[in-house]
């Protein structure tokens with residue numbers, strides 16, 4: 001009851017309101033505390049950009065950016081891959097509370113000679129910010145005199161809504177409405193309903209205009225880390241990954257269920273122990289034993305990053321059936337050809353979503369690098385005794401990438 005009341009209040013107070021001179025609407029979520037949540041920005045590349053350039057533009061961790069898009073990190077030199085203009089990406093960000101509303105203020109942009117506030121807002125940041133918002137956030141008196149080299153804070157839209165939608169875990173994506181979009185299309189594309197989008201965005205009618213920004217709830221896997229963990233509140237959208245614990249742990253969501261599943265990522269040179277105490281299991285490992293009453297499953301799971309070390313939890317439970325080998329969300333190679341629409345999310349024909357990337361001649365890579373041992377139909381049936389092997393698809397190649405992202409992010413500091 002109490003929950004319902006508070007979330008109703010959130011809805012009532014979320015205002016789908018006019019922002020900026022272009023009359024674009026966007027959803028603001030009022031907030032009071034200093035807490036924050038992980039959120040996603042829907043970003044359409046304005047030019048061909050390297051993976052590392054997109055990461056640097058938003059000052060996000062390169063591995064986290066790839067993981068949020070389920071892009072294979074193992075492709076050699078993936079950071080140098082050039083992503084095509086027009087590609088749609090999910091950029092992970094920290095949604096904080098500033099000035100009474102939710103927004104992300106962690107992005108800094110250094111003005112280049114030909115930039116204007118309008119080009120920065122509409123082009124470089126693809127409509128995620130308006131020129132007026134950038135001007136206000138930086139107290140710019142004379143927009144005409146924008147000095148090259150000046151560093152601007154770029155306020156970016158985000159919402160938390162308690163990381164839930166209809167009481168189920170949700171990761172919120174800030175989506176800039178594009179030409180040809182309609183609310184029913186967007187709802188269908190993101191497996192939600194028109195009613196839900198209208199409720200979340202406090203819209204009076206199901207109509208949108210190009211440039212409006214919608215908060216879209218994505219089904220996600222929630223974490224249950226303690227409040228004092230530095231990755232408290234971690235939430236991972238279905239079909240994607242997150243990298244946490246100082247690059248030591250990767251967590252995935254889906255495809256079969258929405259239980260967060262974390263394994264060692266081996267991205268970082270030194271990680272604290274990932275073994276559950278009083279056990280020889282590492283995080284992500286489990287053992288199962290069929291018993292007359294069901295299956296006795298013991299699993300070691302990730303419990304958050306606490307004071308620089310990896311917390312683990314060992315649990316034993318009786319389940320109706322023994323679990324089979326874990327299935328990970330499929331990863332894709334970095335898209336390199338020009339796509340006429342986007343991948344992952346906005347595709348006008350949902351049936352084509354999976355094939356959109358096959359225009360790349362390199363798509364055969366997909367079959368080889370991601371074949372996960374054990375997920376073939378021939379692998380052992382559920383119920384075979386005590387098999388704890390789990391192979392994570394992102395982990396084995398991350399070490400080389402880590403060196404690079406340290407370079408990139410070190411340089412930014």
Ligand SMILES: *[C@@H]1O[C@H](CO)[C@@H](O)[C@H](O)[C@H]1NC(C)=O
Nearest residue numbers: 003004006007162163164222
């Ligand atoms: C937020 O979600 C949690 C569960 O994830 C729930 O316990 C809590 O009551 C919710 N708070 C509000 C204000 O809806």
Ligand SMILES: *[C@@H]1O[C@H](CO)[C@@H](O)[C@H](O)[C@H]1NC(C)=O
Nearest residue numbers: 191219238239254255256258
């Ligand atoms: C999660 O994603 C998988 C694969 O895309 C899909 O089959 C499944 O229905 C999704 N689950 C939910 C709850 O949306």
Ligand SMILES: *[C@@H]1O[C@H](CO)[C@@H](O)[C@H](O)[C@H]1NC(C)=O
Nearest residue numbers: 287289291296297298316318
């Ligand atoms: C389940 O397995 C654990 C560890 O293997 C064991 O300690 C426990 O006694 C088992 N429980 C049952 C009900 O078999």
Ligand SMILES: *[C@@H]1O[C@H](CO)[C@@H](O)[C@H](O)[C@H]1NC(C)=O
Nearest residue numbers: 228229230305306307308309
């Ligand atoms: C982290 O652990 C160290 C050593 O165990 C301790 O000295 C320090 O106070 C801890 N810091 C926090 C914030 O708990």
Ligand SMILES: *[C@@H]1O[C@H](CO)[C@@H](O)[C@H](O)[C@H]1NC(C)=O
Nearest residue numbers: 263264282284285388389390
């Ligand atoms: C635990 O998982 C790791 C990979 O995450 C794997 O290499 C190891 O063999 C597993 N251990 C057991 C006992 O199954």
